[in-house]
Amino acid sequence: MEGFFRTSAAPKNSKSPDLQMRFLAARAVTADGMGSFTKFKHITDHPDGFSFQSIAVRPKSRGRVTLASADPTVKPVVETRYLTQEEDFATIREGIRLGRKLAQQPAFKDFVGPEVFPGTHVQTDKELDAYISDSAHTANALVGTCRMGPAQDPLAVVDPDMRVLGTTGLRICDSSIMPQLPGGQGASCTLMIAERAAELLLR
DSSP: OEEEEOOTTSOTTOOSOOEEEEEESSOOSSTTSHHHHHHHTTOSSOOOOOEEEEEESSOOOOOEEEOSOSOTTSOOEEEOOTTOSHHHHHHHHHHHHHHHHHHTSGGGTTTOOOOOSSOTTOOSHHHHHHHHHHHOOOTTOOOOTTOBOOTTOTTOOBOTTOBBTTOSSOBOOSGGGOSSOOSSOSHHHHHHHHHHHHHHHHO
């Protein structure tokens, strides 16, 4: 189950949520959450529990992808630059504290156990930021490396019809053309892009 929330870190002029809370009916094995899934299949005596994951769905931090060489066989330079903006820490901090508050609600009293991650000893902003830095991951919603935009946009790769700028006979029709994160899981948006591309090609 998932829920979306606006934290105090969200821009005042925006109505969009900046935090996604994901509830998992399983106790996490690793702090980053994703590592838990790979380890579950090897554990036969996993203890009971549940988990909340905090996801910054409107991150302010921006990475970049640049060419390392004119040689197309050389891999590009990928700079993720995660958590380079304080707002992203603030969003996830609030999510962790919200998860703690939810876990103490009466509905969970028969199921709640000791806090495993980050642990009750982690309380201050500084301590939470250190934990976030050590455990954050991408949430598997990578978009925007070939962003859509007008020809005058120096960062645009494709035009509104998904045609690669500066070339002919080539389109990109996947999640890489999204000019910004959709604020949740990207699968539905990617399907819509594919359907739109099909319409354009049929014309």
